[in-house]
Amino acid sequence: MDRLLHPADSDAGDQPISLSRRGLLGGSIGALTLAVGLRPVAAVAQAAATPLAAASAPAGPPFNPFTALLQIRSDSTAFLQVPVIEGGQGIFTGLAQVCGEELDLDPAHFVVQCAEPGPGIAALGTRLSTGGSSSMWRNFMPMRRMGATSRAMLMQAAAVRFEVPVDSLSTSDGKVIHAASGRHADYGDLAGEAAELPVPVDVPLRSADSFRWIGKSVPRIDMQDKSTGKVVYSIDLTIDGMLQAAVQHASRLGMQPVRLLNEAAVRQMPGVHSVHLLSGCVAVVADRWWRAHRAVQSLRAEWKEATGDTPRPMPADFSTEQLRQDMLAAPGPGFLAEAAGDAAAAMGRAAKTLEAVYDAPFLAHAQLEPPSAIASWDAARGRLELWMSNQASLLFRDAAAKFAGIAPENVTLHSPMVGGFFGRYFFYDESNPYLQAIALAKAVGRPVKVIWSREEEFLRDALRPAVLVRFKAGLDAQGMPLALESESVSDGLYARMYGAAYDKFDPTVVEGIAKKVYAIPNRRIAHVMHRYPPMIGAWRSVGHSFNDFFMESFTDEMADAGGIDPFELRRRMVARSPRHATLLEAVGDLSGGWRRGPFTAEDGSRRARGVAMASPFGTEMATIAEVSIAEGQVKVHHVWVAVDPGRAINPAIIEAQMNSAVALGLSSALFEEVVYERGMPRARNYDGYPILTPDRMPEVHVRIVESGAPMTGVGEPGVPGVPPAVINAVAALTGQRVRRLPLARASLGGSV
Amino acid sequence: MEITVNGAVRIVDAEPDTPLLWVLRDNLGLTGTKYGCGLAQCGACTVLVQGLPVRSCVTPVESVAGLPVTTIETVEQDDVGRRIVEAWVAHQVPQCGYCQSGQVMAATALLKQVAAPSDSDIAAAMTNLCRCGTYNAIAAAIRNVAQG
Numbered sequence: 001m002d003r004l005l006h007p008a009d010s011d012a013g014d015q016p017i018s019l020s021r022r023g024l025l026g027g028s029i030g031a032l033t034l035a036v037g038l039r040p041v042a043a044v045a046q047a048a049a050t051p052l053a054a055a056s057a058p059a060g061p062p063f064n065p066f067t068a069l070l071q072i073r074s075d076s077t078a079f080l081q082v083p084v085i086e087g088g089q090g091i092f093t094g095l096a097q098v099c100g101e102e103l104d105l106d107p108a109h110f111v112v113q114c115a116e117p118g119p120g121i122a123a124l125g126t127r128l129s130t131g132g133s134s135s136m137w138r139n140f141m142p143m144r145r146m147g148a149t150s151r152a153m154l155m156q157a158a159a160v161r162f163e164v165p166v167d168s169l170s171t172s173d174g175k176v177i178h179a180a181s182g183r184h185a186d187y188g189d190l191a192g193e194a195a196e197l198p199v200p201v202d203v204p205l206r207s208a209d210s211f212r213w214i215g216k217s218v219p220r221i222d223m224q225d226k227s228t229g230k231v232v233y234s235i236d237l238t239i240d241g242m243l244q245a246a247v248q249h250a251s252r253l254g255m256q257p258v259r260l261l262n263e264a265a266v267r268q269m270p271g272v273h274s275v276h277l278l279s280g281c282v283a284v285v286a287d288r289w290w291r292a293h294r295a296v297q298s299l300r301a302e303w304k305e306a307t308g309d310t311p312r313p314m315p316a317d318f319s320t321e322q323l324r325q326d327m328l329a330a331p332g333p334g335f336l337a338e339a340a341g342d343a344a345a346a347m348g349r350a351a352k353t354l355e356a357v358y359d360a361p362f363l364a365h366a367q368l369e370p371p372s373a374i375a376s377w378d379a380a381r382g383r384l385e386l387w388m389s390n391q392a393s394l395l396f397r398d399a400a401a402k403f404a405g406i407a408p409e410n411v412t413l414h415s416p417m418v419g420g421f422f423g424r425y426f427f428y429d430e431s432n433p434y435l436q437a438i439a440l441a442k443a444v445g446r447p448v449k450v451i452w453s454r455e456e457e458f459l460r461d462a463l464r465p466a467v468l469v470r471f472k473a474g475l476d477a478q479g480m481p482l483a484l485e486s487e488s489v490s491d492g493l494y495a496r497m498y499g500a501a502y503d504k505f506d507p508t509v510v511e512g513i514a515k516k517v518y519a520i521p522n523r524r525i526a527h528v529m530h531r532y533p534p535m536i537g538a539w540r541s542v543g544h545s546f547n548d549f550f551m552e553s554f555t556d557e558m559a560d561a562g563g564i565d566p567f568e569l570r571r572r573m574v575a576r577s578p579r580h581a582t583l584l585e586a587v588g589d590l591s592g593g594w595r596r597g598p599f600t601a602e603d604g605s606r607r608a609r610g611v612a613m614a615s616p617f618g619t620e621m622a623t624i625a626e627v628s629i630a631e632g633q634v635k636v637h638h639v640w641v642a643v644d645p646g647r648a649i650n651p652a653i654i655e656a657q658m659n660s661a662v663a664l665g666l667s668s669a670l671f672e673e674v675v676y677e678r679g680m681p682r683a684r685n686y687d688g689y690p691i692l693t694p695d696r697m698p699e700v701h702v703r704i705v706e707s708g709a710p711m712t713g714v715g716e717p718g719v720p721g722v723p724p725a726v727i728n729a730v731a732a733l734t735g736q737r738v739r740r741l742p743l744a745r746a747s748l749g750g751s752v
Numbered sequence: 753m754e755i756t757v758n759g760a761v762r763i764v765d766a767e768p769d770t771p772l773l774w775v776l777r778d779n780l781g782l783t784g785t786k787y788g789c790g791l792a793q794c795g796a797c798t799v800l801v802q803g804l805p806v807r808s809c810v811t812p813v814e815s816v817a818g819l820p821v822t823t824i825e826t827v828e829q830d831d832v833g834r835r836i837v838e839a840w841v842a843h844q845v846p847q848c849g850y851c852q853s854g855q856v857m858a859a860t861a862l863l864k865q866v867a868a869p870s871d872s873d874i875a876a877a878m879t880n881l882c883r884c885g886t887y888n889a890i891a892a893a894i895r896n897v898a899q900g
Binding site for chain 1: 766767770771774777778779781783784785786787788789790791793794796823824825827828837840841844845846847848849850851852853856875878879880881882883884885886887888889890891
């Protein structure tokens with residue numbers, strides 16, 4: 001998982017990145033060498049690869065915070081640049097808490113921005129990408145150290161100015177104080193002098209028992225602006241002299257426009273500046289976006305089919321229904337991902353065996369902000385400036401440089417606040433408008449903003465992979481699972497995103513089934529590689545988002561086959577892991593004590609509950625859902641969530657993320673499915689791709705358990721437990737086991 | 753063409769059937785109102801026309817000539833709007849924030865019409881989509897304002 005989200009970050013010293021990177025850059029070893037050679041050599045720390053390593057990693061080479069990432073303004077507010085984007089997960093507030101704690105400045109006084117790739121942010125020694133729920137654990141110690149170093153330099157500046165020993169000084173929320181004389185100076189007043197001082201090393205950090213902001217539900221720093229429309233997203237930006245563009249993509253990926261059939265008429269439309277043939281699309285540049293959009297919709301082009309060297313064209317006869325049939329028939333045994341004991345032998349001596357096939361469809365990200373990108377090309381100086389929604393700025397910068405034919409340091413890439421991402425803005429081929437913006441800016445000699453209409457977005461999103469799994473379990477005479485075999489049929493996400501070879505299992509395809517905490521002594525977990533045309537990408541909680549549905553649903557099937565209550569079965573299977581045992585009891589307790597049902601609720605409805613456990617991204621989750629059925633539709637009344645991220649930085653943000661994850665997980669369980677027919681996605685807007693509406697939102701109850709394990713993240717982990725908890729509750733209520741999502745496909749009886 | 757936006761008469765150069773959304777964003781620079789779907793599906797583009805919530809992505813600009821249009825940029829000048837924004841901040845409603853301009857406008861319209869909305873009033877009025885799932889916080893914030 002770790003590799004998935006950060007494989008080609010050139011600041012990373014701990015990943016086998018070279019093959020992936022070559023794949024990404026089209027076989028250019030030269031580009032790899034160039035990027036490495038240009039890296040600032042003086043101040044690059046090794047990025048820690050795991051939460052455990054990050055918690056104990058030594059400090060990297062010292063750097064001057066004031067020239068790199070932290071600007072203290074004259075009003076003593078702090079302008080902090082960080083290596084990650086904010087898209088609703090609350091990380092800007094979290095990092096302001098962490099930096100402010102050591103700097104001794106209230107997080108409310110921070111303005112935070114995602115840094116441009118370059119030597120400043122490289123000095124921090126973490127990663128310029130946002131994903132894997134890793135932003136806090138990766139940046140916790142570096143941000144604390146930077147805050148502490150900054151405070152020490154401010155104190156030293158005050159010591160020089162006041163002509164007193166530094167140890168006679170203290171700080172208090174943005175001020176350095178000399179108590180003996182009653183003198184004080186604001187940080188903003190000292191910052192200029194502080195920045196000129198030598199950078200101290202090994203500045204001591206605060207002890208945890210003195211934290212004022214870390215661990216507290218500090219208000220998020222962007223709430224006022226986000227409640228009044230003042231946040232500027234990529235789509236909102238205007239650059240001097242800018243034109244706007246709209247595109248019409250080829251209906252199927254790989255097709256190319258040959259010629260335009262009505263160019264002259266379209267050029268006469270109001271506001272139209274010019275009409276363009278680009279790779280895989282036609283575009284209109286106009287003074288305003290609606291005029292560009294209307295014109296490009298009127299544009300008629302002749303298209304040709306993909307040529308033989310197109311990497312993954314979309315065939316004219318592709319359908320998801322046929323794909324599902326093909327995946328059902330795909331032969332095993334596949335690449336072995338995990339083995340323990342002897343599953344085949346154990347299956348042979350099992351008292352009882354059961355088999356089931358589950359599958360989950362392609363999903364769209366469906367974030368509310370459509371993708372956009374602005375390019376400003378300075379032909380005379382060979383420099384490119386980009387503003388674009390992205391969660392992997394270094395990759396996009398380097399790819400933009402290659403496309404523009406310039407060195408990476410001649411590209412300035414800005415990463416504005418994003419209107420939702422959920423994995424949408426990793427580096428996917430053909431799935432981001434930035435190259436179109438660059439091509440158009442070069443063509444017209446002015447900055448160009450490209451906005452994809454919602455319809456174009458549904459055509460070019462990189463989808464959550466479609467996955468199918470064949471399970472077989474063997475139970476002993478007491479009903480306890482003795483053996484588990486699984487074959488997951490799917491394309492490889494690493495192969496598609498990073499050019500990994502198709503010669504072994506893909507970790508994302510099995511994560512959640514492999515390495516499951518449950519004590520099942522004999523296991524064989526495999527991946528049957530099955531390549532398919534649609535573009536695929538990471539979708540919030542990645543492989544866990546489908547695998548925990550599969551595994552936790554099948555766990556209930558094992559419980560039922562063995563005659564053991566599903567909560568009790570889990571209790572037994574995690575008995576040797578105190579962390580999981582505690583969490584399971586916590587969610588049971590939060591829900592008022594485990595009861596599966598069916599039972600009659602106060603309003604007279606028949607209800608039941610389902611439970612699920614998941615271990616996404618190192619965070620532990622236990623989830624219970626309560627459902628009823630009315631007029632054939634599932635209503636989810638409550639979801640109880642116990643979350644153990646090791647340690648909580650901002651409990652209110654964690655609770656918000658759990659609410660958000662319940663909404664997305666439930667949306668995927670109930671409604672969501674990208675259907676392809678004849679090479680085209682059937683849905684091109686929300687009318688054909690329903691997402692969760694307010695009336696379907698359940699009450700969400702959250703308990704945070706701080707086990708003290710190495711700190712992990714909270715953005716993604718809440719999602720995967722929700723679909724199986726709901727599906728297990730539906731099974732308890734109806735006796736009907738839904739093995740194919742979304743639930744909207746299932747025909748459930750009327751009121752049960 | 754003349755339109756009245758946030759209390760000011762503005763002359764805009766746009767085809768009469770241009771959606772109000774794009775006139776606000778591109779002609780007038782009022783980018784607080786968001787484009788989400790263009791089909792009146794998501795509600796990110798919600799503004800007030802004569803105090804009523806309107807999905808501006810499917811509202812031709814010519815249809816609002818002479819009618820007062822209020823956008824998120826001035827919502828706090830309205831007493832109800834100001835209280836809604838305060839409640840949004842107090843309840844820490846937004847996550848990514850992209851849909852929240854529309855949510856705030858829809859909530860403001862509701863409370864201007866119904867001072868003490870019931871839960872079913874809230875459910876009927878608040879139909880805008882939020883991919884971050886802030887729905888419970890939205891409802892709590894509205895109930896909070898309704899209870900004064």
